[in-house]
Amino acid sequence: MSMKNKEKVLFLVLTVCLLSGCGMVKEKTEATEAEHKEAVIKKAISSIEEKKYPQAIGMLSKIKDDKKAEDLLQQLRYLISGTYLANLDIGVAAIDNSGKVKTAVDTTIYKEPIYSECSDWNNIISLSCAFERLDGLDKEGNVYSTNDPDPAYIYVIEKLKSYKDIVAISTDFDNYVLLSKTGKIEAFSQKYGEALNYFKKEISTWTDVVKVVTGQRRIAALKRDGTVYIADYNKYYGVDGTVDDEVNDWTDIVDIADVFGGPIVGLKSDGTVICSKEEIKGPDGNLVKNPHAFHVSGWNDIIAISQSGYSLLGLKRDGSVVATGGNAHKQLDVSGWHDIVAIAAGDWISVGLKSDGTVVIAGDCGKLDPKDVANMNDLYVPTVKY
Structure with a gap:
């Protein structure tokens, strides 16, 4: 060679x-x-x-890109979200083991059976309370809403029918904010809702969203990477120093809670809780005391959070509950609770779901019928399968 x-x-x-x-x-x-x-x-x-x-x-x-990890994540996010339980302030709604919705309501406040329609819903997995309305999401990604005497309701029903493959919902008086399987947000308002229109374009650019919460003045969204998006109504009026300036720096967040323009509350991956500042800038640029401030510096070992306009609940790993905020109706008197698996905060009452599928209520229950509360049993308690 x-x-x-x-x-x-x-x-x-x-x-x-x-x-x-x-x-x-x-x-x-x-x-x-x-x-x-x-x-x-x-x-x-x-x-x-x-x-x-x-x-x-x-x-x-x-x-x-791991199917097992993604499946576990979805189960965990759902478990800590507590969206299978809803605080109606005049009562409670929850999903039972058959996928039906059970309610216990003080009918002396609202004479009309405003939540009665939800008893006809099937295969429900999530609930969202919107003042005098209850919204639900089923396994197929369809959204339901209880009746409303407002003529705009006809528009809402038709609009809801157009959305498919929805995995989470957050609603308030006028706004419907829906999260799709793709991690994108679909949002619209009733005929008379205006706030959402100011930042509808902004939220359309958000991606990789795993949870969204809404109030009349703000939409907050949790990203998969543990950071948070904020669209704040105040910014459209030229108010500087809004909470999004602070929240933009948050990291390692696994859940968020925000209602009606109060503080943004985040649950961190180490089991601690972070809350936007006690002081905020007013329209004149000066710092003013935030009337909705929560004190969470000593909280640890937290596995779930729930916020109303004036109160915040934290569920601890041992099944007990801690609380902060306004307590005008004794809704924060939860120190005796134990064996709790999900929480729902409210301005009048606080609701806890126990591991045996029953509920406990703290606060001004009005004239809730004890029989109706006792009937809140066989409720769905999610577990993580692996």
Whole structure:
């Protein structure tokens, strides 16, 4: 064999070896990544078994393109959201084990049975209370709304029918904010709702959203990476120093709560709670005391949060509940609660779901019929399957 041919053979051998080596490195890298994912998932499952749900969410959120991790994440986010329980202020609504909605309401306040229609809904997975209206989401991604005497309701019903594959809802007096499977937000207002129109274009650009909450003055959205989007009504009136200036710096958030323009409240992956400042800038640019301030600096080991306009509840890993805010109606008297798995804050009452599928209520229950409350049993208590 000539020297020239020997050189060609040697070149081919070296090329094959080099390519084989690259393949081995690639396989080794892929194997290392797979092992790392598996180790993180295993650690997250250990946290789930210890009811350290925020910590587990924090770990799993960092894993991409893994079906098992994504399935666990969805289950955990739903579990801590508590959207299978709703505080109506004049009562409580919850989903039972058959996917039906049960309610206990003080009918002496509103003579009309304003929530009665929801008893006909089926396969419901989430609820959202909007003052004198209750909205629901079923397993197929369809949105339901109880009747409203306002003529705008006809428009709402037709609009809701146009949305499909919705995975979460947040509603208030006039606004319907829906989260689709793609992580995008669909939002609209009733005929007389104006606030949402100011930032509808802004929220259309948001991506990778895993939770959205709305109030009359603000929409907040939690991103998969643990940061938070804010669209604030005040900004459209030239008010500086709104809460979004502060919240934009938040990281490692696994859940959010916000109602009617009060503070933004975030649950962090370490089980602590963060709240926007006690002082905010008023229209004149001067700092003023935030009337809705919450004190959460000592809170830890929290696995879920729920906020109303004036009160905030935190569910601890041991099943007890902590509370802060206004207590005019004794709605914060929850120190004796135990074995709680979900919470729903309100301005008149606080509601807790127990692990046995029953509810407890603190605060001014008005003339809630004890029989109706007793009938709030066999309620759905989600668990994480892995």
